[in-house]
Amino acid sequence: MTITITAFAASPDRGRGLARDFRVRWALEEAGLPYEVQLLSFEALKQPDYLAQQPFGQIPAYREDGLILFESGAIVLHIAERHPGLLPADPAARARAISWLFAALNTVEPPIVERSMALMLEGDRPWAAERMAMLDANVAKCLVQLARHLGDAEWLDGGFSAADLMMVTVLCRLGASELLAAYPALTAYVARGEARPAYQRAFAAQLAVFEASQKAG
Numbered sequence: 524m525t526i527t528i529t530a531f532a533a534s535p536d537r538g539r540g541l542a543r544d545f546r547v548r549w550a551l552e553e554a555g556l557p558y559e560v561q562l563l564s565f566e567a568l569k570q571p572d573y574l575a576q577q578p579f580g581q582i583p584a585y586r587e588d589g590l591i592l593f594e595s596g597a598i599v600l601h602i603a604e605r606h607p608g609l610l611p612a613d614p615a616a617r618a619r620a621i622s623w624l625f626a627a628l629n630t631v632e633p634p635i636v637e638r639s640m641a642l643m644l645e646g647d648r649p650w651a652a653e654r655m656a657m658l659d660a661n662v663a664k665c666l667v668q669l670a671r672h673l674g675d676a677e678w679l680d681g682g683f684s685a686a687d688l689m690m691v692t693v694l695c696r697l698g699a700s701e702l703l704a705a706y707p708a709l710t711a712y713v714a715r716g717e718a719r720p721a722y723q724r725a726f727a728a729q730l731a732v733f734e735a736s737q738k739a740g
């Protein structure tokens with residue numbers, strides 16, 4: 524089986540592992556699957572041959588022999604369903620882990636992304652402070668419940684799963700913000716995810732791509 528994923532040739536996250544190829548790289552590393560990476564420019568993402576693989580012209584896309592997939596959540600779930608280590612075998616526990624995977628993508632990620640976009644693009648607007656307060660509150664609403672659910676547990680529901688992988692990548696987007704620091708249980712949860720050898724390998728691989736792009740100019 525040959526797996527190829529797509530990623531930015533020069534990621535705007537400057538090698539911080541925040542682009543959405545990272546979660547797929549991490550899942551592949553957890554599953555012990557070798558993979559190749561096709562590096563693409565922003566321009567290449569919008570070409571018809573790539574739009575045939577990823578209809579929105581974004582990274583990541585995933586190719587596995589004849590199968591082409593897009594959407595990082597669907598790709599991670601595809602990997603997790605077929606390889607041990609990313610989903611529990613017990614059907615009920617598996618279904619709960621998938622609920623948490625969707626919660627990471629559909630409940631926690633949207634307010635975090637909206638806040639990052641506002642920080643990046645709207646900081647100079649006259650209404651920025653008022654809007655940021657609202658966006659911070661939306662993120663905090665999720666974090667407080669997530670921290671409550673996690674309590675003293677290591678992972679969201681039993682052992683480490685694709686749900687934790689996804690949730691950690693989503694929380695990483697908050698960086699060292701005060702919002703995350705207000706919840707020591709979540710900071711420790713993210714650190715546990717980042718300490719996993721598979722995370723480290725995935726992080727090093729994407730960073731190497733970014734560093735090479737800088738050297739190439």
Ligand code: GTB
Binds near residue numbers: 534535537541543594
């Ligand atoms: N729902 C899709 C998925 O999960 O696969 C979303 C994919 C997506 O947003 N891809 C982005 C992309 O290809 C890159 S990850 N954008 C190019 C385009 O739309 O033309 C989003 C991202 C970008 C930059 C940072 N950053 O600089 O920190 C973080 C995350």
